[in-house]
Amino acid sequence: MDMTDYMQTIGRQARTASRAMARADSATRNRALLLIADAIERDAAQLVEANARDLDAARANGLAPALLDRLALSDKAIATMIDGLRQIVALPDPIGEISNMKFRPSGIQVGQMRVPLGVIGIIYEARPNVTVDAAGLCIKSGNAAILRGGSEAIHCNRALAALVAEGLRAASLPEQGVQVVETTDRAAVGALITMPEYVDVIVPRGGKGLIARLMEEATVPMIKHLDGICHVYIDAKADIAKALPIAMNAKTHRYGTCNTMETLLVARAIAPAVLPQLAALYATKEVELRADPEALAILQGYPHLAPASEEDWSTEYLAPILAVKIVAGIDEAIEHINRYSSKHTEAIVTEDYTDAMRFLREVDSASVMVNASTRFADGFEYGLGAEIGISNDKLHARGPVGLEGLTSLKYIVFGHGEIRT
Amino acid sequence: MDMTDYMQTIGRQARTASRAMARADSATRNRALLLIADAIERDAAQLVEANARDLDAARANGLAPALLDRLALSDKAIATMIDGLRQIVALPDPIGEISNMKFRPSGIQVGQMRVPLGVIGIIYEARPNVTVDAAGLCIKSGNAAILRGGSEAIHCNRALAALVAEGLRAASLPEQGVQVVETTDRAAVGALITMPEYVDVIVPRGGKGLIARLMEEATVPMIKHLDGICHVYIDAKADIAKALPIAMNAKTHRYGTCNTMETLLVARAIAPAVLPQLAALYATKEVELRADPEALAILQGYPHLAPASEEDWSTEYLAPILAVKIVAGIDEAIEHINRYSSKHTEAIVTEDYTDAMRFLREVDSASVMVNASTRFADGFEYGLGAEIGISNDKLHARGPVGLEGLTSLKYIVFGHGEIRT
Structure with a gap:
């Protein structure tokens, strides 16, 4: 034939x-x-x-x-x-x-x-x-x-x-x-x-x-759907009571899915308050944290800690591994995301109106969220009723x-x- | 450099x-x-x-x-x-x-x-x-x-x-x-x-x-915009008072534009009534008619007449030339269009509700019209205010x-x- x-x-x-x-x-x-x-x-x-x-x-x-x-x-x-x-x-x-x-x-x-x-x-x-x-x-x-x-x-x-x-x-x-x-x-x-x-x-x-x-x-x-290098950014004005469950859920709810967080960005001002609490949660799931020097200093003593390399910012782990980076604020967060993300799904945790609006508008990804877990990026969760796939493209169909x-x-x-x- | x-x-x-x-x-x-x-x-x-x-x-x-x-x-x-x-x-x-x-x-x-x-x-x-x-x-x-x-x-x-x-x-x-x-x-x-x-x-x-x-x-x-092989189909139930100006305008308003009609389809039942009148109009502009055998018989005596070859059905003349074909009715018209059209713009002239609705739904082109000249397929005429181009594609942007x-x-x-x- x-x-x-x-x-x-x-x-x-x-x-x-x-x-x-x-x-x-x-x-x-x-x-x-x-x-x-x-x-x-x-x-x-x-x-x-x-x-x-x-x-x-x-x-x-x-x-x-x-x-x-x-x-x-x-x-x-x-x-x-x-x-x-x-x-x-x-x-x-x-x-x-x-x-x-x-x-x-x-x-x-x-x-x-x-x-x-x-x-x-x-x-x-x-x-x-x-x-x-x-x-x-x-x-x-x-x-x-x-x-x-x-x-x-x-x-x-x-x-x-x-x-x-x-x-x-x-x-x-x-x-x-x-x-x-x-x-x-x-x-x-x-x-x-x-x-x-x-x-x-x-x-x-x-x-x-x-x-x-x-x-x-x-x-x-x-x-077509390529990879999911998704970010959560915990803003300086984040409500920590929301940030902890969101960052935990986005990473550990399921490791192998494309809408799982792979990099966590934390505003410098809130990092000392939020990172140790978050580490205590991640420890229960033995999540390895690959941290930049600043985060490394805050997280010292965490049992599964390693320094992040440049490669970590563009790696889709699909595993209990998370890259962690401290950023100055919303500008650096958006810049990092637009540079390293696969343009799938990103979330900001914040109570600040202007930061929330800027994140929604300026982050160039198929799904952009405020105060919700990246795991929601899904045709059923969005109410499409069915899903043939998730698109990383901008033309025709974008996202679920x-x-x-x-x-x-x-x-x-x-x-x-x-x-x- | x-x-x-x-x-x-x-x-x-x-x-x-x-x-x-x-x-x-x-x-x-x-x-x-x-x-x-x-x-x-x-x-x-x-x-x-x-x-x-x-x-x-x-x-x-x-x-x-x-x-x-x-x-x-x-x-x-x-x-x-x-x-x-x-x-x-x-x-x-x-x-x-x-x-x-x-x-x-x-x-x-x-x-x-x-x-x-x-x-x-x-x-x-x-x-x-x-x-x-x-x-x-x-x-x-x-x-x-x-x-x-x-x-x-x-x-x-x-x-x-x-x-x-x-x-x-x-x-x-x-x-x-x-x-x-x-x-x-x-x-x-x-x-x-x-x-x-x-x-x-x-x-x-x-x-x-x-x-x-x-x-x-x-x-x-x-x-991208490829070619415009646009059709007008004059249905058996057409109002001849609409069919004549539409078929005339679609061909002769401007010859070099992509929304100009290149093939005219006429239902067998109305052809003897409509074609001679239309030929009289086209004669004023010296439009060459390339006709299938049935249309040829009706149009005999027209000064610029030639038999259509298979190639004519898929030619964008961009010139005062028009291919003319007699069809049994709406089914054959739709079939011909979906086979030969460049999927740009097609129009039906009819007073029949069911034929109009079928044409709109079943013709697989970027613009489909009832009782209007194909020349309207244009960003300004559609009210888009501006036009960067006309798309022959189905994904993302279709038409103007x-x-x-x-x-x-x-x-x-x-x-x-x-x-x-």
């Missing part, structure tokens, strides 16, 4: 199917989602069986335990998938919304209509739940999808693909509205990201390495990306025979 | 200046715009002189008359530039707008704030007015700009750059908020479009050839791009000490 031909065929089919997906009314798209959920519920046993074959092969190939964990499809994981689909049904339909219709001096009335992007390509690791999640979000938003999951999940993904196709068909939508790439050949990814004629946007879900590699080759635009990120606004004009003179 | 070093320096300076530009309040940015307008007014004579040097060199190099025309800076063109800046001052400030702030069950309040993109790179032909236009839009939207105009305009662009810098300085904004690339070396463009660390978006303004070339090399995202297209929405969170549990 020639991989380029194979992927071109998939692309062409997706483009054709995308027209019917975009035309379908809300009820039809929701019906498809419910039918898919029902089919998964009915065939749960077969899915577990297909997953077992994937797991056996993965174990034989020596896949790392963490990856085996993500690959595994428990009964509970299947129930979560089904729930997820039914929750997507309950979300409002983003498609067709008309906004800002205004009359112009010429007599025409102009505004915008929200429409699907067309064809979404999703590239992800060997996590079968993403197959259903991504299919659900694309169907809901009237898009066609091409799903390329990690090859270790191939049996399970094939089984899921059949159930998604069954649901689409039963709702009178084209089966090819969602296509799962049924090959483990890596060249398929290379083809997928270079077919702008068939694919409108690529959403990669995976590690930084995968995404950096895709960025080099892709000619299709991407909604929900259904709206899979849509576009086109201009519509209601005329009455107007011509331009 | 090493071109990469030179451009990296410009990029670094722009990134630094962009922070001050973003921080500046509305009054400061408007003051800079007014001061630049005043400086141009004061030095109009010197600008004409610098332009004369460019024109002499261009004539000596045998530049085509149409390009000489665009390069020329008349007193009237200078007055228009000055007016343009003052009009931009009068537009509402897009920056800082906060929208959709909503409380979430966790207690945080989440919404979005409109912020500048950062650094905008603009690549354009030898048209000095674009230098001032683009600088004005970037200053108004709180961005830093790097402007790279066609080398034939270098003397005039240098003179304009000095006046822009003077205005920025006098308003206490960094001079490097707007930098004009002062070299005619084409390698500067290659460097500009491959510095994503310093440039957030490239707006190319020029022919399809320039943009296609940039697309191949660019690693910075682009807001005004100040909002030079901004981004970041999430902001107002908390009260909330942590995630």
